[in-house]
Amino acid sequence: MSWTQELYKVYEQQCGIEHNDGNVLLPVSHSTANAQIEVTLKQDGSFVSAKALTKDDGKNTIIPVTEDSGARANGVFPMPFADKLLYIAGDYPQYATGKRADNRLFYQAYLEQLGRWHNSPYTHPAVDAVYTYISQGTLMKDLIDCHVLTLDEETGQLADKAMIAGIAQADAFVRFRVWGGEIQETWLDNSLYDSFIAWNGSESEQTDLCYATGNTEPITYKHPSKIRNTGDKAKLISANDESGFTYRGRFADKTEAISVSYDFSQKMHNAVRWLIQRQGIPFDTMTLLVWTSSLADPPGILGEACDPDVEEYFAQEIRPDTEPLYRDFLRRQIFGTKDFAIDSKVMLMGVDAATTGRLSIAMYEELEHSRLLEQLVTWHAETAALRYYTKQKKSIPNSFAVREIINCAYGMENGKGFLEAKPEIVKDNVLRLLPCITQGRHIPADIVQNLVKKASNPLAYEHGYNHRTVLETACGMIRKQNIEQKKGVTSMAFDPNETDRSYLFGCLLAIADAAENASYDEADRGKRVTNAKRYWSMFASRPSTTWAKIESQLRVYMIKLGTKSIYYEKMLNEVMSRFDLNAFADNSPLTSNYLLGYHHFNAEIYKKKEED
Numbered sequence: 001m002s003w004t005q006e007l008y009k010v011y012e013q014q015c016g017i018e019h020n021d022g023n024v025l026l027p028v029s030h031s032t033a034n035a036q037i038e039v040t041l042k043q044d045g046s047f048v049s050a051k052a053l054t055k056d057d058g059k060n061t062i063i064p065v066t067e068d069s070g071a072r073a074n075g076v077f078p079m080p081f082a083d084k085l086l087y088i089a090g091d092y093p094q095y096a097t098g099k100r101a102d103n104r105l106f107y108q109a110y111l112e113q114l115g116r117w118h119n120s121p122y123t124h125p126a127v128d129a130v131y132t133y134i135s136q137g138t139l140m141k142d143l144i145d146c147h148v149l150t151l152d153e154e155t156g157q158l159a160d161k162a163m164i165a166g167i168a169q170a171d172a173f174v175r176f177r178v179w180g181g182e183i184q185e186t187w188l189d190n191s192l193y194d195s196f197i198a199w200n201g202s203e204s205e206q207t208d209l210c211y212a213t214g215n216t217e218p219i220t221y222k223h224p225s226k227i228r229n230t231g232d233k234a235k236l237i238s239a240n241d242e243s244g245f246t247y248r249g250r251f252a253d254k255t256e257a258i259s260v261s262y263d264f265s266q267k268m269h270n271a272v273r274w275l276i277q278r279q280g281i282p283f284d285t286m287t288l289l290v291w292t293s294s295l296a297d298p299p300g301i302l303g304e305a306c307d308p309d310v311e312e313y314f315a316q317e318i319r320p321d322t323e324p325l326y327r328d329f330l331r332r333q334i335f336g337t338k339d340f341a342i343d344s345k346v347m348l349m350g351v352d353a354a355t356t357g358r359l360s361i362a363m364y365e366e367l368e369h370s371r372l373l374e375q376l377v378t379w380h381a382e383t384a385a386l387r388y389y390t391k392q393k394k395s396i397p398n399s400f401a402v403r404e405i406i407n408c409a410y411g412m413e414n415g416k417g418f419l420e421a422k423p424e425i426v427k428d429n430v431l432r433l434l435p436c437i438t439q440g441r442h443i444p445a446d447i448v449q450n451l452v453k454k455a456s457n458p459l460a461y462e463h464g465y466n467h468r469t470v471l472e473t474a475c476g477m478i479r480k481q482n483i484e485q486k487k488g489v490t491s492m493a494f495d496p497n498e499t500d501r502s503y504l505f506g507c508l509l510a511i512a513d514a515a516e517n518a519s520y521d522e523a524d525r526g527k528r529v530t531n532a533k534r535y536w537s538m539f540a541s542r543p544s545t546t547w548a549k550i551e552s553q554l555r556v557y558m559i560k561l562g563t564k565s566i567y568y569e570k571m572l573n574e575v576m577s578r579f580d581l582n583a584f585a586d587n588s589p590l591t592s593n594y595l596l597g598y599h600h601f602n603a604e605i606y607k608k609k610e611e612d
Contacts, residue, residue, distance in 0.1 A: 003364050004212055004268050006293070006347050010275065011267035013295060023277040026062060027193045028201045028266040031070055032230050034080070035061040035187075036164040036172040037140070037148055043125055043180035045132025052547035055165045060230065062187045064196040064204075066113075067262060073233065078110035080117060081130065081186070082175045089396035090137020095144070095151065095158050096170050111135065122199035126178045130532050139174075145285040167264045207275045210261035212268075217261035221254060224269040226358055227277055228287050234359035236269070236351070272351075286352035286362055292343040292369060299373060300439060301348070302430075305330055305380035305399040308389050326397050326492070327381040334373050334380075344369035348438065350431065363431055367438060367555065374535050379437045382483050385476035386492050386603050395603060397492050400473050402433050408473040409450040417463050419470070442484045448477045452592045456540045458533045464526060475599045478592045482608065494600040500581040502590040505543045506597025507575045509536070512550050513598075515568040519557040540594060544587040571605070586597060 014025050026032065035058035040048040061082065068077040078087045084093060087110040092103045100106075111134060117123060118131040133139075143149045149169050150162040162169050179182045186192055204218035239254040250413035251257045272289070280287040281302065290298040346369050350362035352543040367375075380399040388395045400408075406429045411421035419431075435441045454460070461467040479490045498504070514533035520528055531553050532539075539546040558565040576584075 002366065003347070003349055003361065007268045007271040008212070008264060009293070010291070010295065011271040014274070022063065023274060025274040026213060026270040027066060027081060027197060028263060028270070029197050029224050030062055030193060031065045031224060031226055032060045033063050033173050034230050035175040036167050037143065037174045039174055040177040040179055040183070041129045041348055042147065044128050044180060045129045047133060047138070047142050048179055050143050050148050052148050052164045058165060058483070066200060067220050067222050070224050076105050077108050078113055080113060081127070082173070083110060084171060084173050085140070087140040088134055088174060090134065091140045095140050098170070117199050120199050120202065122195050124192050124195040124203065125180065126176065126184060126189065126192055127195065129178045130176055202260065208255065208259050210264055211259050213261060214300045215261070217263060219259055220262040220265050221361070223265050227269065227273055228280070233356050234353040235357065236359045237265070238358065245481050260490070282575070284427040286350050286427045289349045289351070290502050291347055294341055298346060299334070299376060301376070302402045305333070305384065306396065308398070308401045326384065327377065328378050330377050334376050346372050348434065363434065365438060372438060375438055376441055378440065383476045383480045384492060385472045385479065385599070387472050390465070400476055402430055405417065405433065405447065405473055405477065406430070408454065408470045409447050413462055413466060419466050443477060443480050448481050448592070451477055452595060455595050457537050459529065471595060471599055472596050474592070478596060490596060491600070494604040499578055499580070500593055501586065502594040503597035504575055504579055505547070505590055506594035507601040508547060508572065509539060509594070510598045510601040510605065511568055511571050511575065512554050514602065515561065515565070516557045519560040520563065541589050542587050543590050
C-alpha cells in the first residue's frame with residue numbers, strides 16, 4: 001500500500017510546522033468537530049460564561065479522541081474532553097425529550113473516562129477544571145441561564161425547533177475555554193495535546209505486528225473517519241463486518257486480514273485529511289488529491305496551459321501555425337516555473353465514497369516529477385486550439401481545462417447561461433481523462449464524438465459564446481485524435497495547402513456565415529441566426545446539396561454588401577479552386593475535419609480584416 005507510506009511521510013515531514021493557510025495537521029489521537037457552544041471556566045472548575053457559536057466560529061474545532069470515540073457510529077463511546085450535551089450534561093434528563101432523554105449511561109461513561117485522565121500522572125489544568133465542573137451536573141441549567149439554550153414555555157423542556165448554528169440544540173457540541181490569569185482556548189493548546197497523547201498511549205494494551213511498519217506496536221482496528229470533512233463518516237480502512245463475508249473465506253478473522261498500528265493509522269489519516277483541506281479538488285462524491293514528495297506546489301494537471309486572466313500570455317507572439325514554437329513556449333512555461341528535485345515524485349489520489357461507510361481509492365498514481373511535466377507539455381501542445389477571449393479581444397493558442405472538456409462534451413446550458421454537465425458525469429470522465437494527461441493514453445473516442453456532434457448543432461445553444469467554446473474544444477480534441485491516429489500534426493490555424501474535402505467544405509461554411517453576418521445592421525450582428533448556422537447540421541450530413549441552398553440564399557446578402565462582397569467572393573473562389581471536382585460533388589457526410597476548416601478559416605477572415 002504505497003499510498004499509505006507516502007501519506008505517512010507527509011505527516012513526518014510536516015508535523016509541528018506552522019502554516020498560514022488556516023489548515024492544521026492534526027496531532028496523533030486528535031480529530032475535528034463543529035462546535036455550537038463555548039463554555040468558559042476558571043481553573044478551579046467554577047462556571048464563568050457560555051455563548052452560542054456561529055458555523056464559522058465553531059468550525060474545525062480540534063478535539064482529543066480515543067480509538068473508540070474517533071470511530072463511533074453507535075454505542076456509548078464518549079470523547080475524552082469536548083463532546084455533545086448528551087455526554088457531558090449531568091442534568092440533561094431534566095430538559096431533554098425523546099429516546100435519549102435519559103443520558104445516564106452516556107454521562108457516566110464520559111465522567112469515568114475523563115476521571116481516569118484527571119487522576120493519571122498525565123493530567124492537565126484544563127482537564128482538572130472541566131472534570132470538576134462537569135461532576136457538578138449543572139451544565140444545562142447554566143446554559144439556559146446564559147440564554148444559550150431555549151426552553152419551550154409550556155413544557156419547560158428544550159424547544160424542539162430551536163437551532164444553534166443549524167444544529168438542534170439537544171445535539172449541540174460543547175468546547176471549553178479555561179481562565180487562569182489568561183484565557184486558554186483548549187482546542188488550540190499544544191500542552192493539552194501532549195497531555196492527552198501521553199495518557200492515551202498509557203491506556204493501550206493490545207500489541208501485534210503492524211503490516212505497514214513491520215514493527216510490533218499497539219494495534220487498532222477502529223480507524224478514523226471524517227477524512228474529507230467533519231461530517232464524513234466514510235472510512236479508508238475498515239474490517240468490522242464479521243457477518244457480511246468481507247474477509248471470511250480468505251482469512252479466519254480480521255487480525256489476519258489487516259493489522260495496522262494505532263500510531264501509523266493516526267498519522268496517515270491525519271495527513272490525508274490535512275492535504276484534502278489544503279488542496280483537495282472535489283468532483284461530486286470524489287475528491288482528487290495531488291501532492292509532491294517535497295510538498296512543493298504541485299503542477300496544475302486539470303487546468304488549461306495558459307491562464308487567460310494573466311495578461312502576459314497575450315503579449316507572447318506565438319503564431320498558431322507554428323506548433324514547434326508553441327511547444328517550446330509551453331516547455332519554458334511549465335518547466336521554467338517549477339522548482340523540483342531530480343528524484344521528486346508527484347502523487348495523484350482520488351478518494352470516492354461508494355457508500356456512507358466506505359471510502360474507496362478511485363485512482364492512485366506515482367509519477368516522476370520531470371516525466372509528469374513532459375506529459376503536460378505533450379498534452380497541452382496536442383490539444384491546443386486557437387481560442388478567442390472576449391475580455392482581451394484577442395485569440396491565442398491555448399488548451400482546455402478538464403472540466404471544460406467534459407462540460408462541452410456532456411453539458412447543457414444552465415440558468416446562468418453556462419455549460420454544465422451533471423456532477424456524476426464530470427466525476428466519471430475526470431477519471432477517464434486523467435490517464436490521457438499523465439500517461440499519454442488515447443483520448444476516449446466517445447468524448448470526441450460527442451464534441452463533434454454538439455459543435456455540429458449551433459441552434460442548440462441560446463448563447464453564441466457557448467457554441468464557440470464547444471467548437472474550439474472540439475477542434476482541440478480532433479487535433480489530439482488525429483495525432484493519436486498517426487494522421488500527423490494538425491495546424492491550429494488555416495492551412496492554405498490543405499485539400500481535404502471536409503476541411504474545404506468547412507472553409508466554405510465559415511465564409512458564408514461571415515458574409516451574411518457582415519450584411520446585418522450593427523445591432524443584429526452576432527445575434528441573428530445566419531443560414532450557415534441554420535443549415536449547419538444538414539450541411540455536415542449532405543454537404544454538396546446543402547451548400548447549393550446556402551449559396552443561393554447568400555446571394556441576397558452579397559448584393560446588400562455592395563462592393564464589400566468582393567472581399568468574400570475572392571475567398572470563396574480561392575477555396576473552390578482547391579476542390580477536386582468529384583470531391584465537391586460527393587454528397588456523403590463530412591468527417592470531423594470540417595470543424596477544423598470552419599474554425600481555422602473563420603479566424604483567417606477576421607485576421608485579414610485586421611490586416612486590411
